[in-house]
Amino acid sequence: MIADTIRQIETELAGRAQLIAVTKTKPVELLREAYEAGCRMFGENKVQEMAEKQPQLPADVAWHLIGHLQTNKVKYIAPFVALIHSVDSLKLLQEINKQAAKQNRVIDCLLQIYIADEETKFGLSADEAEGLINDPTLENLLSIRIVGLMGLATNTDNEEQIRAEFRGLKQLYDKLGAIEGANLNFSELSMGMSGDYRIAVDEGSTLVRVGSAIFGSRT
Numbered sequence: 001m002i003a004d005t006i007r008q009i010e011t012e013l014a015g016r017a018q019l020i021a022v023t024k025t026k027p028v029e030l031l032r033e034a035y036e037a038g039c040r041m042f043g044e045n046k047v048q049e050m051a052e053k054q055p056q057l058p059a060d061v062a063w064h065l066i067g068h069l070q071t072n073k074v075k076y077i078a079p080f081v082a083l084i085h086s087v088d089s090l091k092l093l094q095e096i097n098k099q100a101a102k103q104n105r106v107i108d109c110l111l112q113i114y115i116a117d118e119e120t121k122f123g124l125s126a127d128e129a130e131g132l133i134n135d136p137t138l139e140n141l142l143s144i145r146i147v148g149l150m151g152l153a154t155n156t157d158n159e160e161q162i163r164a165e166f167r168g169l170k171q172l173y174d175k176l177g178a179i180e181g182a183n184l185n186f187s188e189l190s191m192g193m194s195g196d197y198r199i200a201v202d203e204g205s206t207l208v209r210v211g212s213a214i215f216g217s218r219t
């Protein structure tokens, strides 16, 4: 039962982090079931899929884009997206700013940081993220707000490695969060998925992105 699993995870989180139900590839009926069980935050990794599902759910759902975002697709989610977790360049941030301004919105963003010991994951290095935060052109982007960082740990059974990766991301979050700027307002650290959210919350996550533990494996 989806509702039981959601309740169990919420109990485990005990208010330390918020649960984003990752619903990629899942049909709208399952999203409605999660909504009925109290979920108000949904995570999708593809722009088109999110834009198709959004009008089919109640308006108080907060839609989180957690997958790689191409600049030419920002316009499709700019009217409604609550938080973009996957910003990995100044160019993308400039496009989000442009599309947000067209909608008279300010769009909240996280910088995706590369923390895993894998070659396939997107994201900025710690140095690149610091460079972006300190870029003088950033302060012109008044229709975006950088509210924190996101990262994916290595897909491994080695809990100590996962913990070390999350701990490093938390340290970077604390460091960059101390930098002041008109559109900087660090309050969210998005880390932890089905296999590692307990470790992530121990290490300071504020947003966990959980899919298969709630909805079953994706085919």
Ligand SMILES: *Cc1c(COP(=O)(O)O)cnc(C)c1O
Residues within 6 Å of the ligand: 022, 024, 045, 066, 067, 152, 192, 193, 194, 195, 209, 210, 211, 212, 213
């Ligand atoms: C798919 C996905 C998740 C959820 O993964 P599960 O292992 O199913 O919980 C979390 N974060 C990102 C970025 C994803 O793409």
